[in-house]
Amino acid sequence: MWYEKLTFLFKNRELRNKVVFILFLFVVFRIAANIPIPGIGLENLRNFFAQNQVFGLLNIFSGGALSNFSIVLLGLGPYITATIILQLLTMIFPALEKIYKEEGEAGRQKFNQWGRLLTIPLAAFEGYGMLTLLQRQGVITGLTPMVMVSSIVTIIAGAMFLMWLGEIITEQGMGNGISLLIFAGIVAGLPVNIFQTFVTWSTSQIPSYVLFFVLSIVIIAGVVLITEARRNIPVSYAKRVRGSKMYGGTSTYLPLNVNPAGVIPIIFALSILLFPGMIAGFLAGVPGLVGTFAANVVLFFNNQWVHGVLYFILVVVFTYFYTAVTFDPKAISENLQKMGGFIPGVRPGESTSKFLAHILNRVLFIGAISLGLIAILPNIVAGATGVTGFTFLIGGTSLLIVVSVVLDTMRQINAQLQMREYDAF
Structure with a gap:
């Protein structure tokens, strides 16, 4: 029965430690999602995301990190995009497909490393585009060249940090870390949305x-x-x-x-x-x-x-x-x-x-x-x-x-x- 399995889960020290550790990483993620990028005015940001369907949807999956303009505002988007690009390339280039499918764990490790490296320019590009877009819309203020550069560096660091968190969670053997972090972001928005509805x-x-x-x-x-x-x-x-x-x-x-x-x-x-x-x-x-x-x-x-x-x-x-x-x-x-x-x-x-x-x-x-x-x-x-x-x-x-x-x-x-x-x- 499920309650017997739950009891065994918390009785087993190794499994209990894994669950507690993953929950701790969720807390770290939620803290990061509420740390805003410094130096930027955010007066009209939440209204913008409430009225824009595309960015509003993106905000839901970042657990509100986007509307908070936090250091992890892009969420796992750059890493997911990098993964899509690499998998598309395996369909186009047989040599890459051979590395991915025939070299086993070593091949997958290579692809993971390439995905990490590709995440950096994608995060920089998406971060620059997001900042410029919001500035032109009059949503954010105080975006000087120095603030722009420091913000992009912060956004890249946030994207790499979330990618690292996802990989650590995956290593615990309790599920896919990327999916679990997205899950945590969605669930984190439940209380506010329920309150607004009532x-x-x-x-x-x-x-x-x-x-x-x-x-x-x-x-x-x-x-x-x-x-x-x-x-x-x-x-x-x-x-x-x-x-x-x-x-x-x-x-x-x-x-x-x-x-x-x-x-x-x-x-x-x-x-x-x-x-x-x-x-x-x-x-x-x-x-x-x-x-x-x-x-x-x-x-x-x-x-x-x-x-x-x-x-x-x-x-x-x-x-x-x-x-x-x-x-x-x-x-x-x-x-x-x-x-x-x-x-x-x-x-x-x-x-x-x-x-x-x-x-x-x-x-x-x-x-x-x-x-x-x-x-x-x-x-x-x-x-x-x-x-x-x-x-x-x-x-x-x-x-x-x-x-x-x-x-x-x-x-x-x-x-x-x-x-x-x-x-x-």
Whole structure:
């Protein structure tokens, strides 16, 4: 039972220390998110983020660090963008794909190091763009050249600090550190948003609120179902005789998740979707045709319908893309063949590889469409209920990240508990 596992978790000193350490790092993250960059006036900043859809969404995932103009205002955006760029390059250059897939842990370490290095110029570029944009909008004041340089250096340091925190959390074996930090940022905004919703509510909205909460429960159940759903492919192992002992002859299954990419595609899609709006906002103050075009781009991306359609498409595309990078049917087929395994009714080798790819594409279609629909839930629910203050709670990105991170962390903790229970015997 869950309470027995929870009891064992806190009885085991090593696991207890890991949990406490991760919670401590969350506290460090929240402290950093409330330390403002010095030397900049922030009188109109919160109103700007409340009125701008693109930056308001980014502010939610930074846990309010952006509206506080804190030293970690970019959150994990630069590191996530660097990861996307590197993974796209593996699709273009076979040599990079070979390093990533065939060199094992050493290859992944190289990619991690390249990601860290690429984060620095991306953080500098995004930081400069953000500062210039907010200055042109009249949102921040007192931005002298010296303050600009010191602020960019601070922003780079903050981005690298969060990346380091994420890697430390990942090393604890309790889940993905990047996802957990984003999760912590989302959850940190709950009290303020709940308070604002109840302050502004009226009795005439009671039916809408009831409908909203019913939809919330149904949607959360649906997210859990999609996240946990899988297609099991039967696998049998041939009998082998070694000496006087017989091995194999067993049957098991290969699980293919409906959503094999988890929360990553929706984070990637968000990062890409925010980028054009930021660049256009940066250029909107330029006189002439460029400024006019950039201003129109900003209006285009602030349109809810445009935002929703683009978000849906990007989530679907990144679901297929990330799965193609991380799931290799050919490698799985070869491993099965080496271990004497086979799928009943399918020839080992290339036929197995094609069969797995065919099944994966069918399963992935359901997962990709489901992810896309979850991503645009804020617009759907707001239109159905008229309630907007609470929509972030079941908003696609927020909801999927929270549910996926909780489920993934539970799986990681279960694995840690089972390993230690086995060691106890």
